[in-house]
Amino acid sequence: MRAAVWLTIAAVVVIGAIIAVGAVTTVVQSATNPQLAAYNCQAALGPVSTDGTSGGDDAAALDDEQKQHVALIIQIGKQRNLPPLAWQVAIQAGMTESRLHNVHYGDRDSQGLFQMRPSMGWGSVEQVTDPVYAVNKFFDVLEKVPNWKDQRPGDSAQDVERSAFPDRYHRWEAMAATLIGSVGQIADPTGCGQGFGNLLPPPTAAAGKAIEFALSQQGKPYLWGASTASQDAYDCSSLMLQSYRTAGVLLPRVSKDQYRAGAHMPVEQAQPGDLLFWAYDPGNPVTIHHVAMYLGDGKIVEAQQTGVPVHVRPVKWTESELVRQAVRPGV
The missing domain is CATH 1.10.530 (Lysozyme)
Incomplete structure (x- = not known):
């Protein structure tokens, strides 16, 4: 039933082969049903749960x-x-x-x-x-x-x-x-499918391919310890691993190890495809417990927690537990 609601919505993500930093990545969305369009694309803000509840x-x-x-x-x-x-x-x-x-x-x-x-x-x-x-x-x-x-x-x-x-x-x-x-029969309750505005250019070709894969997994369920050999469900780090694996970059399995799998930069300088991390003590990478992919334009794609499907949401650099360094995989 939820899938049927979205048959009237066409969301086309154009993330082509990124050859250089200057390439342009565009997300195009068109709604063939104006009535549905009036209420299908404003849930991108939630949920942003802070207490780990399901x-x-x-x-x-x-x-x-x-x-x-x-x-x-x-x-x-x-x-x-x-x-x-x-x-x-x-x-x-x-x-x-x-x-x-x-x-x-x-x-x-x-x-x-x-x-x-x-x-x-x-x-x-x-x-x-x-x-x-x-x-x-x-x-x-x-x-x-x-x-x-x-x-x-x-x-x-x-x-x-x-x-x-x-x-x-x-x-x-x-x-x-x-x-x-x-209850509302909205297929992607925490985002807008794959259409959420224009993105900044990814810094590498691998980043563009990783973004394309991560966005295509929206709506799939969260599963702690998810297999990295299938695309049925994800936890935070398995989504990052599989996304970059499609681009030829191999990441470690868990988020705290992924923190050491690329070049570091201040989080405010993150570019599309870079990884952001959350830790119980942001100054101690050993306490990292979550990872997400930055998309540009102040948004991330993530597999957040049980009960919340893979989704896109806004991010603020002042978020609690956000580690102050972002990571660029494969660099």
Whole structure:
């Protein structure tokens, strides 16, 4: 069913033979169905889970009422032609505020799915405890947040809710992205297929081929310790190994060893195809636990964690645990 949704979307990645640094790599996307195009390409920001939880496990643990409210959020989001990122923001907010239950109590006069306060102009008690009203009201306010499409979904949830604990909304990113895929029937819930704008030129021909392979694996599941002899599933380092192997560059199996498999440079100088690393202690390479491929234009492709398929997401040089050196394999 998910694959059928995407039969109407044509995403063509043009990564040809890169002969020199000056070659141009372009990503072209065209949508033959304008209605689908309105909401199929804005989930590239999530999930960016920071606590290692499994989105699939969290989603499977939801009870019937919670599942009904997830379905309602997605249904109304589609009716309003809002992108999956909006659904994700609402799911994370609802899960944080009420565990996606329509409660008739809360802090001071807060009530309902999103703990809206009648005294603060959210509506009457009857309205804020009506899930249909509450979801539409949440989306009304979200659409007025200036940069909600350009930031982490948890940050947008905070902009709507104005909580005294702004970081707590990030807890449910992986779960929300999983639900967008399973309930919303979006084939690539955490990205936009292979179409996400123009990329910078790869610094080597090997980098161009590695990028092409990594992007073609989007949507495939994460599997810790995945085999490097098949392309059914990946963990972070097996995706990097297989991507560069197609380009004739052999990398070690695990991320901390891949850190020593090329030329180092300041992470801010990374170019497309370079590897970025995350460590429990960014100053100690022995603690590296994750690797991803930089694509240029502030984006990476990665196999992140259980429950999250291979996807493209934005990256910031200020991210927690990001190692300050990038690696250029084969150089």
